[in-house]
Amino acid sequence: MSNPLPLGGVRVLDLTWVVSGPQGSRVLADLGAEVLKIEAPGRGDQTRRTQGMYIYFNRNKLGISLNMASEEGRGVFRELVAVSDVVMENFSAHVMERWGFGYQGLRAINPTIVYVSMPGFGHSGPYQEYQSNGPTIQALSGQSFMIGRAGMPAAGWGYSYMDHTAGYYGAMAVLQALYYRNRTGRGQFVDLAQYETACNLMGVNILDFTVNGRSQRRADMPAGNRSLYPPGAPHGVYQCKGEDRWCAIAVFSEEEWAAFRRALGDPAWAREAKFATLEARLASQEELDKHVEAWTSGLTHKEVMDRLQAVGVAAGMVQDPQQRAEEDPQLRARGHIVELEDPAGRTVRVDSLPMTVSALAHDDYRLAPQSGEHNQHIYGQLLGMPEEQVQGLAQRGVC
């Protein structure tokens, strides 16, 4: 690469594990930072048990092993802090403090260090020792509650959306703190409580309560696939031909409704007064949905999407992972999915950083590191330890 990368020359000490933290440091690695993924020797990140997950969330990083539970290991970490720009971790609150690496401790070693800590509940308050993972935060913040059908218990997220999202906020925090440091020469500490990040995203529901006094816990919630704001009908996910095949359809304006009817061949039912206006359609949604599904179920989800898009109606297949990986012409045209080679010579696919920026290419991605793969490089070349010393650390279980 001849172009400088946004985070070229920035070194990140990455103590994160599982998904949220590694997602955050992966963004930084994709932007050109030298991310040193630090893992306990012999144990490693628990996602190593599912190789695909490990590779997906840790590409472009360097791997070193270090036993932070030992005094000698913490001594090596101190040396690393002195030559790094950023420290990132998603331990429970206060783990770092107990090791002497709270912000004050880190700053004493490196006065301009940027330290982003991502515990579930933050560094203060009555829940600061509580434990969480993505689903915990999703349940507590109200996100899980908002997903599902009225009259049924919530269905919740089908994955840890908040692990991704807390990771994004972790990366955003680092980028902002580096921007500020470039401007002022000052580092800083960021306390990122995933619980608060998640609640911030529910701000409109919060206002509906604090302004209008309306709780979302009521008989007509969750709203399923209907659209309350802005109102629209038909608005739903409809069954199509084949097993577990669906198409999402969203009709808001009267023009879109007219186009929708045209795409269906202007059937008699659609001309009835009960479907004539948005207000009427909202009042007759259940019946409307049955008519729509009678049409969609005779077609493939691709056919439904194509016919509606042809007349300017928002419609999209519910794409499964296979479709996205193998058939999605948009992801392919934009070169989103990147192929790498693993040590055994097999092709391994990962999703690239989802943006197109002239300063960034996605053609120089590196596979996720083996645990400790770069020990020699980092301890030997960066810290200048003689080979025997690195070997000694390894023998004593420090790296």
Next chain:
Amino acid sequence: MDGKLFEGLRVLELTGPMGQQCGKLFADMGADVVKIEPPDGAASRKIGPYLDDIPHPERSLSFWHYNTSKRGVTLDIAKPQGQGLFRRLAEGADVLIEDTAPGTLDALGLGYTHLALLTPGLVMVAITPFGQTGPYRNLKTSDMVSLAMGGPLWSCGYDDHSIPPMRPYQDASYHVGSHYAFIGAMAALVLRQMTGQGQYVDVSVHEACHATTEGAMPIYYFNNMRVRRQTNRHASPRSSQPVVFPTADGKHEFTRVPAERRAWEQFVEWMEAEGLGEGLRNERFRDPEYRQEMGPQLTQLVSDLCARHGAEELFHEAQQREMVWAPVRSPDENVRDPHLQARGFFVEVEHPELGRSFQYAGAPYRFGETPWAISSRAPLLGEHNEAVYCGELGLSQEGLQALKAEGVV
């Protein structure tokens, strides 16, 4: 130090519902974000709920939330005079965030190639459903349609697959797109600090959603298997035990039988104290694999336990025992949460036009030196026309009135 992180940074925002979250991230960290709306208001002013349920462009709570700390001007960029003013605004800007359809600004002579000639340091971030290129770039979408195409919907819903996949919470796809747009803008700004050069950042909501489905893609890429949706749990190729159960107070609890040894011991003690622990002291239960095998029985125990207690009580009892449980709260049930209260999460925002103030959701992260803050409520329509057009671009009052009469502002 109580400085602003983005002190002196000027951001222009030309967005509807898709990109406004990106502008909020800049605004609440201290950038001077000027939101440019058409003279009849941004589309996001027409999204409810509304103050007292009365629809009005100044009463949208959705607009209120996503546009805090911004200033607002009106401008019709379809008119030549509007384009001239837009160029002048862009000349003084560091960042431009926009979510118009691909090609819209180019056709008006306001695309990146035009603006970068005037302002080489400009960072321009375009957020669109599919990106600026590719066969899908002109397809029509909504929040839900983006979540269908991008993959989140495939993973969300119920065990019963005769029920359609379920849409995640409102605006989730716009959040994901805006978060990546902000990351792209920040990367470009940091690069600009080194090179002085601006950058064009093209963000596709479709790609952003696709890259935000956790295990779905790696499990397909590596194991060639498709995940399947399950009620309240991770979509997976294999079905797993239920984890959310009804509680005695008519709510629900997210639970997990602990895998870690210490938490397991505490779980057993708790179950014994409840008289539900019979047999759990059996040596075989110390083996996590055996516990996996006994999943249905353990699930029944947890379900029985939940039926006896309230959701909040279970939360604290479980957390005292190092277990990651939580009540399935509605979003508003967090307003009185003692932890958020103690940390001062909710912030009071004044609405001088109403003579009232309201509690808003607070900081998504806490910066030690440069605090996140809502500096003002969302702008009224055209509230800062005079300050920006007269005060900064040097238009006369009469000139501004004339523009108003011609429908340019």
